[in-house]
Structure formats: C-alpha cells, structure tokens
Amino acid sequence: MIHDPPALVVRHRHQVSHWLTRFLLLRLLGVVYAVAFLVAVNQLLPLVGSNGLLPAGLFLDRVGAQLGSPFAGFLRLPSLFWLDHSDTALLAVSWVGLLLSGVVVAGYANSLLLAALWALYMSIVHVGQDWYGYGWEIQILETGFLAIFLCPLLDARPFPARAPPRVIIWLFVWLIFRIHLGAGLIKLRGDAGWRDLSILAYHFETQPIPNPLSRWFHFLPAHTLQSGVLWNHFAEVGAPLLLLWPHRRVRTVGGMIIILFQFSIILSGNLSFLNWLTIIPALACIDDLAWKRLLPAALVRRAERAADEAVPHRPQQVTTWVVAALIAVLSVRPALNLISPGQIMNTSFDPLELVNTYGAFGSVGKQRYNVVFEGTDAADPTAAEAVWQEYPYKGLPTDPLRRPPQIAPYQLHLDWQMWFAAMSDAREYPWTLHLVCKLLHNDAGALSLLAGNPFPDRPPRSVRAVLYEYKFVPYGDPQGRWWTRTKLGLWLPPLAADDAGLAAFLEQQGWQ
Numbered sequence: 001m002i003h004d005p006p007a008l009v010v011r012h013r014h015q016v017s018h019w020l021t022r023f024l025l026l027r028l029l030g031v032v033y034a035v036a037f038l039v040a041v042n043q044l045l046p047l048v049g050s051n052g053l054l055p056a057g058l059f060l061d062r063v064g065a066q067l068g069s070p071f072a073g074f075l076r077l078p079s080l081f082w083l084d085h086s087d088t089a090l091l092a093v094s095w096v097g098l099l100l101s102g103v104v105v106a107g108y109a110n111s112l113l114l115a116a117l118w119a120l121y122m123s124i125v126h127v128g129q130d131w132y133g134y135g136w137e138i139q140i141l142e143t144g145f146l147a148i149f150l151c152p153l154l155d156a157r158p159f160p161a162r163a164p165p166r167v168i169i170w171l172f173v174w175l176i177f178r179i180h181l182g183a184g185l186i187k188l189r190g191d192a193g194w195r196d197l198s199i200l201a202y203h204f205e206t207q208p209i210p211n212p213l214s215r216w217f218h219f220l221p222a223h224t225l226q227s228g229v230l231w232n233h234f235a236e237v238g239a240p241l242l243l244l245w246p247h248r249r250v251r252t253v254g255g256m257i258i259i260l261f262q263f264s265i266i267l268s269g270n271l272s273f274l275n276w277l278t279i280i281p282a283l284a285c286i287d288d289l290a291w292k293r294l295l296p297a298a299l300v301r302r303a304e305r306a307a308d309e310a311v312p313h314r315p316q317q318v319t320t321w322v323v324a325a326l327i328a329v330l331s332v333r334p335a336l337n338l339i340s341p342g343q344i345m346n347t348s349f350d351p352l353e354l355v356n357t358y359g360a361f362g363s364v365g366k367q368r369y370n371v372v373f374e375g376t377d378a379a380d381p382t383a384a385e386a387v388w389q390e391y392p393y394k395g396l397p398t399d400p401l402r403r404p405p406q407i408a409p410y411q412l413h414l415d416w417q418m419w420f421a422a423m424s425d426a427r428e429y430p431w432t433l434h435l436v437c438k439l440l441h442n443d444a445g446a447l448s449l450l451a452g453n454p455f456p457d458r459p460p461r462s463v464r465a466v467l468y469e470y471k472f473v474p475y476g477d478p479q480g481r482w483w484t485r486t487k488l489g490l491w492l493p494p495l496a497a498d499d500a501g502l503a504a505f506l507e508q509q510g511w512q
Helices: 019-048 056-067 070-076 087-105 111-125 135-148 166-189 200-206 214-218 222-242 248-268 274-283 297-309 314-330 332-339 413-421 431-439 500-509
Strands: 368-376 462-472 483-496
Touching (some): 019 087, 019 111, 019 135, 019 274, 019 297, 019 413, 056 070, 087 111, 111 135, 135 166, 135 274, 166 222, 166 248, 166 274, 166 332, 200 214, 200 222, 200 462, 214 248, 222 248, 248 274, 368 413, 368 431, 368 483, 431 500
Antiparallel strands (some): 368 462, 462 483
16 A cells, blocks of 8 residues: 655655754743743852842842943843842742743743743843853843744644745754854864864863762873864864755754764763753754654654644744845854864854854863862961861862763852863952852852851851862772862962951952
C-alpha cells in the first residue's frame, strides 16, 4: 500500500516548513527563561535588593542623576524598576517571570506572553549591574525578542493556526551565525594558545566554575586536547559558513554541528545557561523535513494537521518584515565588528539589546586563582595562634577535597564575579568590602550566596580574604584530593565590624 507523502513534505515542495522547529525552539526558550528567573528568585535580593551588595535603588538614583532625570535613565536602561524598585517589586517580577516561563515550557506561547517575559527579564538585566553583565544576559534578550514574532498575537496553542514566519526563522539563523562566528574570530584574534592549539591544556582547570568532568578533560592526552581546539575552530568558524549555503541539507548539517559542539561544552564545565541558550537559534537551522525523522510520530502528525489548517495572516506578515528591516539596520555595527581587527565581545549598540556582539574566552589564564573569605574569633587576628575558618563557595573551589559540583544551567552570580575578582584586586571590586561587612554581621542574604556559614551562633570578630592558586590533582591521589592549592597572600587584610576605615568607605559608597 502506497501512502500519500506527509503534508509537511509536499504541501510546498519548494518552501520548507518549520512547525516542529518552532515547537522545539519555544519549549527550550521557556526552559532557559525558567532557569534565569529561578536564579533571580533566589539571588536578586541579596545582590541588588534594598539590603543587597549593590542596591538597585542606589544604582537607579545615580543613573538618573547622571543622565539628568529618571525618564532619561529609563530611555537608556528601560526597566519596570524605575517605577518601583522595592524588594517586593524585585521578587514579584522574578516570580511572575518564573510562572510565565512554566507556561511556555508546558507548550503554550503567544506574542503577548513572550513580550511579557522579554520585558520582565530586561527589567532585571538593566538593574543587575556587575551581576548581570555577561554576554548571555543580552543574548537571552535578543533571542527572546525574536521569539515574540515567531507565533500569533493571541493563539497560544502549541500548534496554532498560523505558520511560523520564515523571515523570523532566518533572523534566528542570522543570530546563531553571529554568535558562533564572533566567538570563533575573537579566539583566533586573541590568545596565542588558540592558534598554537595549546589552550585546552589549561582551560578546563582555569575556567570560571569547573564541573565533575572538568578534571577528566584536563588530563586527556595532549594530542586529544589539540584536536579539541581544532574541533572548536571548525564548529565556531567553519560551521557558521554552512548556514549561508543555499541547500537546506548543508544548513541542517551546520546547525547540527553547532548543537553537538554546544553539548560538548556542557559536558566540560559550568557556563550557566549560555550553551542551552545558544542551542535555541541553532534549532532554526533544522527544518521539519529533518525533525520528522527524529521526533515522535504523534507530534509530527499534530504539526501536519496544523500545516493543513494554516491560513495566511497579512498583519503578521507585515509585522515580521518590519522587524526584519529593524534588525537589518541594527545589524550594521555588529556585522562590522565581526570583520574588525579590534573586535569587541558581548556588547550592545541599542538600549533594548536587540542586536549585539558575542564571544567568549578570547584570552584564557594559565593559572587558577581563587579568593577565599575567612573569619576568626581571635581577639588579635594578626596573632600566629589565630584560627581562621573558611566560607565555602557553592561552585568555586574552596576545600581541596571537594569534588567540583554540577551547577549549570543554574547561575551562581557571586561565584562568577569572584572568579574575575581573583585575577584583579579589591579596588576594582569594591562591593567585596560590602560583602565582608555583611559577613561580620552574619547577614542572612549575603550568606545565602555561599555554601555555608562557619559561624552560625555569632558573627566572627574579623574577616579577611586570602588569594590561593589551585591546580587539579591527577586521579588516584591517596588523600582523595581534587585540588592542590598554594597560598599566595592576603587579598583583603583582616577587618572588624568596628573598623573605622571600613565604615567610612561603606558610607562613601552609600552602603551604610
């Protein structure tokens, strides 16, 4: 018996459909949004709340004063928190975003819902200051903006009556092209280790937050690690070029290479939700002709029925072409940045972060430095007999016996910032003194950012920060260590709650 070819294949033989692509893309976007808002629920108050390390209210006041008015500040950094930046408002935005993300994960999404998620998360990013200054924060905003126009205005069904706009699908392809090519070119132009194939000999050890497999990757044979660098260059520079190929099968191969590459990074470290977020636009490179061979038949049939019942919608078509024209205009500077010898990473050229530049690890350190905060009850913290106890991080190495945890796609904002801080000094990270002050008072919010409190009954008399160099220990260590560490010196000297200099500094910053 000969069956009729599926509607997805023959309905428009020369026009490939993306019903299944849209279904998968929006579900994964919902997952990433959910993780991002969950992080905000747990960490936003101790980071930027009224009693946070970098209070949002103080930040907004300074931005408004610098730009001349709160309205001018809003135009530069659009955020709902210009209306109300109370702790209640911060939590409300985080919880509403988490709940709406769950709706998208469940399979229901329309333009209004996706626009709400985009506006809510942009509100957080624009008051997040140091904690939200990473490339994936503007990447989720660009991705989320495009998703608004991928589905109907009101119809939230998993397979609505309107086809995915092809122009929006191509804008997602343009996004993943810029993300991967930008990341690849910044490496070739940056650290010499990417060019001489040596960089993976130390990258897995020195990356921000290693995971349980990072040590295994670190001790792979040298030739395997060199092959890994070549794989990186092929996936980040070669694969994007396949996306420009006119034949759909070549684009599909390019998209699958990118997805496979992102999974290889997921295995080797904790890079927040960056890799999962990057997979989202890569899905747009794969059409329904490919997905129908990989997905359950019942899901394929639902997409086929929707394709049969779809009707054109002129307002949606016009809107998507207007969006395409806007993205084309805003893409000029990011595109020029790609070919510029002075290429910059993770930068936005418009207040809404609609089209940005991306890249990561243009330079990679050869040594792993960690700042460890320690407290003591000793009356004289400088005495040789003073006993210092460590505040453990949730992700960064502290105890050499502790196995690196699996954190991603979750984001530990304090750990990431302390990874950067360890390569500098406290003058460039003044909020670390605010953190010390909070540890001296057993502040519950600040302590929630750490893995434990060695002083649960009463605060320590003094707190200091020590700089260590950490190195992976080969497998088979008789002591069961994951790390060895060498003390390099004090990063912050011992400070007490009644330290006049500390109090004066906090008051100068507006934190007292």
